[in-house]
Amino acid sequence: MKRSPKLLTVAAATTLLLALGASGASAHVSVTPDTTTAGSYALLTFGVPHGCGESSTTKVSIQIPEPITSVTPTVNPGWDVEKVMVTLATPIDDGHGGQLTERVGEIVYTARSPLPDGYRDALVLSTKLPDAVGQTLVFPTVQTCQEGESAWVQVAAEGEDPHDLDLPAPTLTITEAEDAHGDVETVSDEAAAEAASTDGTADAAGSSDEPSSLPLVLSGVALALGAAGLVLGGAAFARRPKA
Secondary structure (H helix, E strand, O other): OOOOHHHHHHHHHHHHHHHHHHHHHHHOOEEEEOOOEOOOEEEEEEEEOOOEOOEOEEEEEEEOOOOOOOEEEOOOOOEEEEEEEEEEEEEEEOOOOOEEEEEEEEEEEEEEEEEOOOOOEEEEEEEEOOOOOOOEEEOOEEEEEOOOEEEEOEOOOOOOOHHHOOOEOOEEEOEOOOOOOOHHHHHHHHHHHHHHHHHHHHHHHHOOOOOOOHHHHHHHHHHHHHHHHHHHHHHHHHOOOOO
């Protein structure tokens, strides 16, 4: 069966568009958190895609948003890592009775050997997320290559689709914990208490810690039968003819 040239052209165009879309989505420097729960400690994994054009990546600089004050970068065997500190305009409470006068403003990973185009790597940061539910954190990231650079710093305006941006900055949005009010735990504890109470009632109804009276009754019957046997035996011995 011959296929129409028109249909073949449409199919080829569709395949090309899908391929371009997939490569575009995977080409961005992105951040993948293991949690977005407000106030939680999170691991943020930054995926480094292909180089700038076809040039190998030599450095990745990740700017840390102001709501985050402390960051611990994970050591990566292929990279040297540096914390860049910035002075705070106003000192803030560090949560341990002291004050912070500076914070981590940027994390810079420098490749010990350039990351070739067509290969990717992952850079992981550990931090505590702020408590502001619904807040979007932006991590402008500059990818420096042997030739040129890609500045992933664009932020979508209100009503704009982030996917329409050429070089979108990695972002994440803070979410509320599912058990933020302890509802799940409270229900579970109450259910457990109720179940324990029910089980205790059932056990009390079906059994008792006090000794059963049945063995005493049986012992009394046995003693009575034994006494009767002795009486009958004595009477029979008395009636036996004498020699």
